[in-house]
Amino acid sequence: MSPDTGNKFTEGEDYSLSRYLKPDTPETNKIKSLQGKEYEYGDYLGTIEYSIARYFYENDRKIKDKDAVAALTNIKNNCDKKISFFKQGFEIEIIENLIELLDDEPISHHEFELAIDYVLEVIDNRSWMEDEQAYLKWATYAMGLFTEQESEEYEKNIKKFAAKIGLSSKHADLMLMKGDEEDYFEFVENYEAEDREELTEEELVTEMEKKFLSMPEDEKFDFLLENGSEFYELVGLYISDLSERGEFDKIQDLYEKLTEKYDDFLYLYVYMGGVYVEKDPALAKSYLEKALETLDRLDDLSDSTREMLRANFLNLIDRLE
Numbered sequence: 001m002s003p004d005t006g007n008k009f010t011e012g013e014d015y016s017l018s019r020y021l022k023p024d025t026p027e028t029n030k031i032k033s034l035q036g037k038e039y040e041y042g043d044y045l046g047t048i049e050y051s052i053a054r055y056f057y058e059n060d061r062k063i064k065d066k067d068a069v070a071a072l073t074n075i076k077n078n079c080d081k082k083i084s085f086f087k088q089g090f091e092i093e094i095i096e097n098l099i100e101l102l103d104d105e106p107i108s109h110h111e112f113e114l115a116i117d118y119v120l121e122v123i124d125n126r127s128w129m130e131d132e133q134a135y136l137k138w139a140t141y142a143m144g145l146f147t148e149q150e151s152e153e154y155e156k157n158i159k160k161f162a163a164k165i166g167l168s169s170k171h172a173d174l175m176l177m178k179g180d181e182e183d184y185f186e187f188v189e190n191y192e193a194e195d196r197e198e199l200t201e202e203e204l205v206t207e208m209e210k211k212f213l214s215m216p217e218d219e220k221f222d223f224l225l226e227n228g229s230e231f232y233e234l235v236g237l238y239i240s241d242l243s244e245r246g247e248f249d250k251i252q253d254l255y256e257k258l259t260e261k262y263d264d265f266l267y268l269y270v271y272m273g274g275v276y277v278e279k280d281p282a283l284a285k286s287y288l289e290k291a292l293e294t295l296d297r298l299d300d301l302s303d304s305t306r307e308m309l310r311a312n313f314l315n316l317i318d319r320l321e
Contacts, residue, residue, distance in 0.1 A: 015082065015083060016079065016080050016081055016082050016083065017075070017079040017080075017081075017083065017095055017098070017099065017102075018079045018080045018109065020098075020099055020102035020103055020106055021079070021102065021106060021107065021108060021109045021112050022106045022107060022108045022109075023108065023109070024108045024109050024110045025108065028107075028108040028110050028111055029110055031110065031111065031114060033114060033117075033118070034114050034115060034117075034118040035118070041107075041111070041114075041115055041118075043101060043105065044098070044101065044107065044111075044112075044115045045115055045118060045119060047097050047098055047101050048072070048094060048098065048115065048116070048119050049119060049122070049139050049142075049143065050097070050139075050143050051093050051094040051097045051098070052068050052071075052090075052094065052119075052136070052139055053136070053139035053140040053142075053143045053145055054093070054143070054145060055089075055090050055093045055094075056133075056136045056139070056140055057140045057145045057146070058145075059089070059090075059093075060089075060090070063090065063133075063136065064132040064133055064136070065123055065126070065127065065132060065133060065134060065135045065136055066132070067090065068090075068123055068135065068136065069120060069123055071090050071091045071094060072094070072116050072119060072120055073116075073120070074086070074091060075091060075094060075095060075116065076112075076113055076116040076117075079109070079112065083095060083099075122135065123135040126138060129161065129175075130161070137154060138175075138176075141154045141155075141176070155176060158175050158176055159226050159227060160227070160230055161175075162175060162227075208231065208234070209233075209234065209237070212231075212234050212237075212238075220238060221250075221254065224238060224254065224258070225254075225257055225258065225261060228258050228261070228262060228265070228268070229262045229265060232265075232267040232268070235254075235258070235267065235268060235271060236267065236270075236271040238254070239251055239254070239271045239272070239275055240271075240274075240275070242254075243275045248275075248279075251272075251275060255268065255272055264294045264297050264298060265294075266291055266294045266295070266298060269287045269288065269290045269291035269294060270287075270288070270291050270313075272284075272287040273285070273287035273288040273291065273316070277320070281320045282320075284320055285317055285320040285321070288313050288316050288317050288320070289317065291309075291313055292310065292313045292314070292317070295309060295310055295313075
């Protein structure tokens with residue numbers, strides 16, 4: 001919706017938002033929060049969040065979560081002001097969509113304030129994610145406004161971020177709100193309660209390895225399927241561990257699933273070659289030949305690194321013949 005919408009609520013008589021709200025009653029005043037009442041107030045919460053997401057996606061990709069907080073706070077504190085009081089753009093997008101709903105299904109002033117407070121809490125619950133647009137991007141994703149490609153890229157970035165700070169694929173799903181909302185709020189509270197210091201890259205790798213080794217077996221497998229290309233060292237660690245336990249069927253299962261998901265996974269081929277050097281030299285050679293073929297398709301390697309790896313692979317292949 002563009003700033004000059006021509007909407008019926010901004011033309012002619014200039015009403016206040018409060019005109020569309022019912023008086024408070026003793027019953028509505030007893031409500032302290034809309035937590036647990038999301039279904040009952042879903043239309044109002046959804047209208048607010050959809051308005052925010054659509055404005056971000058269609059009008060201004062530069063706004064930040066703090067701008068959404070400022071807009072909602074201004075609307076909440078000045079709902080008795082005439083609509084012309086609010087700036088054309090972000091605030092008017094939210095107000096006009098709310099008025100359209102409230103005109104048919106009004107709620108009380110107190111309930112309206114609780115709806116605003118609820119969305120403000122949702123925004124705050126994403127403030128820990130090291131992105132000034134964490135909520136805006138999530139809301140746009142959740143509301144289905146992103147293209148398929150944009151959604152895939154968003155999910156990929158969330159999973160990378162989760163892996164970077166040592167969280168499992170289950171936590172990544174919670175961050176994408178694929179799990180229960182109640183579980184997500186609990187997860188955020190637990191995460192924020194931890195004393196997390198800034199780590200160097202080396203310390204982060206060590207911390208990630210510790211977390212990975214402490215995961216249950218099924219979580220390790222799922223984690224690598226989601227984050228294997230990002231944490232390829234852990235793929236090698238896990239394959240080596242499975243090899244020592246003689247679980248080659250599981251190694252093959254992981255290999256097949258990883259190659260379906262990731263293109264040109266160079267180090268996976270190297271790890272697979274190393275595992276089968278003594279057990280099946282011919283199979284080891286075939287994996288190393290795949291690694292050799294992959295080298296020329298990778299754009300992010302320097303010429304010196306590429307040639308060093310090529311020499312190493314050829315040397316290993318010669319020894320297996």
